[in-house]
Amino acid sequence: PPRVRECVGPPLSAMAVQSTPVMLGAAGLCFYAASRTFTSPLVPSAAGAVPTPHLRAGSAAISADAPSTFSGVVPAVGLLAAAAAVAGGRAATSTTMRRAAKVKKKGVRVVEGKEIPWNIFSPKAPYEGKVIANHKHPHTLTEDTGDANWETSHVTFDHGGKVPYIEGQSIGVIAPGPDKKGETPAKIRLYSIASSAVGDNETSKTVSLCVKRVVEVDGKHANREVGEDKPDKAGTHFPDSKVYRGVCSNHICDVNVGDDVLITGPTGAEMLLPEDPEANIIMLATGTG
Incomplete structure (x- = not known):
């Protein structure tokens, strides 16, 4: 063939x-x-001779005296x-140049002409940080008011400088689970970073979160039936009720110094601070979460 x-x-x-x-x-x-x-010029071949008309597509001969068409x-x-x-x-x-412009740096995003760290670690490949003590802020910031979700914690993770971020960004935390869909580990939850870019200890190797523990008693949803709720790190529990506890918020509030934590990000470009230190900033807060 x-x-x-x-x-x-x-x-x-x-x-x-x-x-x-x-x-x-x-x-x-x-x-x-x-x-x-x-188109050839009509030049007489001899003196007194009458030029013979020809078509534009014809092949009439051109005399030696005629200017060359080409x-x-x-x-x-x-x-x-x-x-x-x-x-x-x-x-x-x-x-x-267009192809070169499409080439992007991994872990970097350009916002208003400035490169910022961006999704260096993904949910499939998170960074394993470690919980460390914070000597500036206590673990539990609030006092027991009798409400189910009274506790707000300030938790600090050591990332060894591998998860750089700037003010206004967020990181993701992957809890062990199971979550409300039964997935283990649970899907990531994003939390706004509560420390400056250099961290609470000013080494650029830590990141802190301020997280409110989510606890709902006898509400619409429950992931603990009557008798299943156990005391959390703050000692709060409701054994006589159906209770819903936020999967990731309770995981973060219950960690101890030395525990490992899975981190993703950083991400977020909507709440970045302007470079002008004199710029006006309006902040609205409905709660810590």
């Missing part, structure tokens, strides 16, 4: 984009040459060819 050779080349769309200027130049050259080639075509050919080459080169350069 006859062998079929496969022609491999650049995509037709790329060829069309890059060759458009060349094709236009070539088309103009063809029209110009055609108009000059098929004398003007050759320079035009050179100019058009040069223009086509320059246009083609510009198109190729433009395409290359």
Whole structure:
């Protein structure tokens, strides 16, 4: 059987984009040459002779005394060819620049012309940080008011400088689970970072979260039946009721120094602070969560 050779080349769309200027130049050259080639000057072959009319498409002979039709075509050919080459080169350069502009740095996002850290660690490949003591803030910030969800904790993780962030960003935390859908580990929960970019200990190697423990008693949802709720780190429990405890908030509030925690991010570009230290900032807060 006859062998079929496969022609491999650049995509037709790329060829069309890059060759458009060349094709236009070539088309103009063809029209110009055609108009000059098929029009010959009517010059008498001898003195007193009556010129014989001929069609534009005819092949009438041109006398030696007549100016050459192609004398003007050759320079035009050179100019058009040069223009086509320059246009083609510009198109190729433009395409290359567009491709280069699409190349993005991993773990970086450009916001208003400034590079910020972005999703360095993903849910499939989180960073394993460690809970450390915070000597500036106590673990539990609030006092027991009798409400089920009275507790708010300030927790600090050591990331060894591997999870840089700027003020206004968030990180994700992956709790062991199971969550309300029974998934283990649970899906990530995002929390606004509660420390400056250098961290509470100013080493740029820690990140702190301020998290309110979610506890609902006899509410619409429950993940602990009557008798199943156990005391949390703060000592709160409701054994006589159905209780819903937030999967990740309770995980964070119950951690101890030395425990491991899975971190993703950082992410978020909506709440970044302006570089101008004199800029006005309006803050609205409905609660800590």
